[in-house]
Amino acid sequence: MAEDWTEEKVRVGETELCVLKGGQGRPLLYLHGELGFEGWCKWHTELARKRTLLVPLHPGFGRSQAADWIMDMRDLAAFYTRFVREQGLAPVDLAGFSLGGWIAAEMAAANSAQLHKMILVGAAGLRPPQGEIMDMYTVTARRFLGRNVHDPEHTPEFATIYGGSPEQTAQQAATQWEAFEDARAATARIAWKPYMFTQSMSHLLDNVTGLPTLIVWGRQDNVVPLAAGQLYRDKIAGSRLVEFDHCGHMPMIEKSDEFIRAVMDFLD
Amino acid sequence: MLLMFFTERAYHAVPEEEIFKLRSFFGVPNKLFDPAKGAQLLNEYIDEKVLCDELGFDAVMLNEHHGTPFCMGAVMDVEASILARVTKHVKITLLGNPTPVVANPLRLAEELSMIDMISGGRLVSGFIRGAGSEQLFNNANPAFNREYFDEAHDLILAIWTRPGPFRWEGKHFHYRFINPWVLPLQKPHPPIWIPGLISVETVIWAAQHGYPYIALATMLKPTLELFNVYAKTAAEKGYQAGPENFGYLQPVVVAETDEKAYELGKCFMFGGGFSHFARPEWMFPPGYNSKDATRRLASQAANPNLPSSPFQRDPANDEEVRELKRALYASYDEWHKQGQVVSGSPKTVVKKLRHILEVLRPGIFSFWLDGPLPLQDRRTCVRLIGTEVLPELRGIGKELGLEDPFTRAPGSVHLNGRQHQPVGNADLLDPSTLSS
Numbered sequence: 001m002a003e004d005w006t007e008e009k010v011r012v013g014e015t016e017l018c019v020l021k022g023g024q025g026r027p028l029l030y031l032h033g034e035l036g037f038e039g040w041c042k043w044h045t046e047l048a049r050k051r052t053l054l055v056p057l058h059p060g061f062g063r064s065q066a067a068d069w070i071m072d073m074r075d076l077a078a079f080y081t082r083f084v085r086e087q088g089l090a091p092v093d094l095a096g097f098s099l100g101g102w103i104a105a106e107m108a109a110a111n112s113a114q115l116h117k118m119i120l121v122g123a124a125g126l127r128p129p130q131g132e133i134m135d136m137y138t139v140t141a142r143r144f145l146g147r148n149v150h151d152p153e154h155t156p157e158f159a160t161i162y163g164g165s166p167e168q169t170a171q172q173a174a175t176q177w178e179a180f181e182d183a184r185a186a187t188a189r190i191a192w193k194p195y196m197f198t199q200s201m202s203h204l205l206d207n208v209t210g211l212p213t214l215i216v217w218g219r220q221d222n223v224v225p226l227a228a229g230q231l232y233r234d235k236i237a238g239s240r241l242v243e244f245d246h247c248g249h250m251p252m253i254e255k256s257d258e259f260i261r262a263v264m265d266f267l268d
Numbered sequence: 269m270l271l272m273f274f275t276e277r278a279y280h281a282v283p284e285e286e287i288f289k290l291r292s293f294f295g296v297p298n299k300l301f302d303p304a305k306g307a308q309l310l311n312e313y314i315d316e317k318v319l320c321d322e323l324g325f326d327a328v329m330l331n332e333h334h335g336t337p338f339c340m341g342a343v344m345d346v347e348a349s350i351l352a353r354v355t356k357h358v359k360i361t362l363l364g365n366p367t368p369v370v371a372n373p374l375r376l377a378e379e380l381s382m383i384d385m386i387s388g389g390r391l392v393s394g395f396i397r398g399a400g401s402e403q404l405f406n407n408a409n410p411a412f413n414r415e416y417f418d419e420a421h422d423l424i425l426a427i428w429t430r431p432g433p434f435r436w437e438g439k440h441f442h443y444r445f446i447n448p449w450v451l452p453l454q455k456p457h458p459p460i461w462i463p464g465l466i467s468v469e470t471v472i473w474a475a476q477h478g479y480p481y482i483a484l485a486t487m488l489k490p491t492l493e494l495f496n497v498y499a500k501t502a503a504e505k506g507y508q509a510g511p512e513n514f515g516y517l518q519p520v521v522v523a524e525t526d527e528k529a530y531e532l533g534k535c536f537m538f539g540g541g542f543s544h545f546a547r548p549e550w551m552f553p554p555g556y557n558s559k560d561a562t563r564r565l566a567s568q569a570a571n572p573n574l575p576s577s578p579f580q581r582d583p584a585n586d587e588e589v590r591e592l593k594r595a596l597y598a599s600y601d602e603w604h605k606q607g608q609v610v611s612g613s614p615k616t617v618v619k620k621l622r623h624i625l626e627v628l629r630p631g632i633f634s635f636w637l638d639g640p641l642p643l644q645d646r647r648t649c650v651r652l653i654g655t656e657v658l659p660e661l662r663g664i665g666k667e668l669g670l671e672d673p674f675t676r677a678p679g680s681v682h683l684n685g686r687q688h689q690p691v692g693n694a695d696l697l698d699p700s701t702l703s704s
Contacts, residue, residue, distance in 0.1 A: 185555030188411035
């Protein structure tokens with residue numbers, strides 16, 4: 001797979017952020033999930049044909065510096081609000097997966113005028129009306145990752161995300177283990193209690209107006225139940241929910257082609 | 269030299285297979301807990317400490333764990349309060365209160381003050397970060413564990429020593445009116461000792477504060493290395509660390525004969541012992557370890573302290589549970605040879621413990637008795653230690669000059685620019701001495 005992206009350092013206040021950048025065209029800011037950036041996948045490559053993908057690694061996630069003052073999700077969303085403003089990106093197209101979807105929803109709730117279009121994929125952030133968000137801290141990172149897809153056998157990219165590879169060396173495995181631990185710790189700082197949602201989110205979303213929003217969910221999502229996606233749809237005025245059947249938490253790799261088409265259509 | 273007694277207040281009435289199934293004491297469902305049995309055991313454990321007091325031990329030690337049959341002392345200050353009243357002489361040593369987990373330093377300072385007063389100033393206080401699994405159990409954010417620990421310590425000391433009322437606006441703790449009407453009897457405050465397993469950061473922190481560091485049954489070589497990390501840090505602070513700065517906890521089983529004690533020592537392996545305290549993903553929750561410690565863990569086995577579980581995966585069925593159990597108990601002899609359990613008649617045990625004391629030179633030594641021994645054997649063990657082992661060890665302590673924190677204040681030997689001396693005696697590090 002072509003990995004035609006570069007890595008830049010961007011300073012936001014006192015924090016040096018690592019930002020992956022690839023593609024061409026109008027910027028699309030992508031906020032990764034709680035295990036860190038999953039690696040450059042087919043869907044990144046496809047979207048990068050028409051869009052400049054910007055993928056910041058969140059503060060404290062491996063190659064980005066930690067920011068001691070960031071202690072809850074509002075802090076992190078405010079951090080990215082500043083990033084968008086200082087980088088001259090507003091109004092920006094914003095996509096977020098899982099934890100990243102939660103950041104996006106907080107940014108939209110605080111100031112939807114800063115955004116142009118928003119895509120939420122299996123987004124955390126809302127207390128699901130039915131079921132619970134799966135607690136990744138009760139299991140190992142690898143086991144949690146296994147719960148992220150419905151059918152790993154038929155998801156070829158699953159074997160290669162997060163540094164996975166049949167030829168992985170012990171050193172690479174240790175490095176990835178450390179990256180997972182960084183990601184889990186940085187997530188704990190902001191998402192430990194209540195786990196992965198903002199109590200007031202459903203009320204805050206009333207403040208989101210005139211923001212075209214695409215919500216993408218796998219019906220068999222074991223991490224953030226589909227009911228949360230349906231609540232996002234009900235709360236964000238004018239939003240649309242696309243559900244994929246036989247699909248878990250990561251439609252971007254499990255239903256890659258359908259996902260790319262839905263996102264392209266929405267952004268065009 | 270200060271001689272102490274410790275036991276986890278374990279609940280052994282749980283079917284051992286349940287622990288092997290999970291490879292973890294933590295997480296065993298509490299429907300298997302019978303409060304009537306628990307009540308009996310808790311009282312037996314209290315009686316045992318009263319017996320220690322009568323037999324002339326210098327101290328009894330309590331600890332605290334949550335959500336596990338490994339230790340029922342979930343709120344050890346309750347036990348300490350009882351001991352404060354019903355014992356007469358022993359120091360009541362708490363190693364330690366898990367401040368990040370309790371998350372209320374003011375309340376804790378009040379509890380400890382009351383224990384110190386009721387006991388007539390016999391409290392030795394200690395603070396810990398809490399095992400990883402307890403961060404999960406108490407929903408204490410592990411990413412802030414070290415920050416909670418540091419701030420809670422500073423706050424408790426302020427509560428004990430700064431006249432109230434005063435206000436505390438910290439990073440994690442906030443109190444608008446601190447003015448407790450219970451304060452420690454001991455001035456300026458009760459002694460503080462810090463127990464630990466393998467965390468270098470904790471050793472350095474203890475040395476910087478001049479708090480004795482109590483190694484919890486870690487193997488002799490890494491223990492001595494940690495003691496010398498302490499001594500080096502102490503030198504940077506301008507003092508020579510000595511026996512008064514160090515303690516050591518050692519599993520010990522004493523019986524009338526070596527053979528019987530050897531058999532009883534197997535009880536320490538119940539459920540897999542400490543190697544099954546909690547699953548690795550629960551032992552090391554996110555952010556609980558420093559970046560350096562995480563890096564060390566990434567490339568090495570999780571715990572150099574104890575033999576790891578013979579299985580690297582969960583047993584899939586009853587047959588594999590039996591096999592796991594069999595393999596673990598089959599490793600007892602090896603465990604024993606490495607000195608993870610010291611067993612024998614009083615005479616044998618004195619010989620083996622002398623070796624440990626010569627190597628580590630701790631001013632504080634604690635016996636650790638654990639496992640599902642019959643009550644009568646437990647009592648015999650404690651009595652034999654009290655009547656036959658303690659007098660011998662006191663003699664050895666004198667001979668080796670093992671000052672304890674009450675006979676020589678930790679941090680009181682100033683270097684005044686002189687080079688510091690390494691502690692312990694690395695030349696004697698030969699574990700074969702322990703197996704006899």
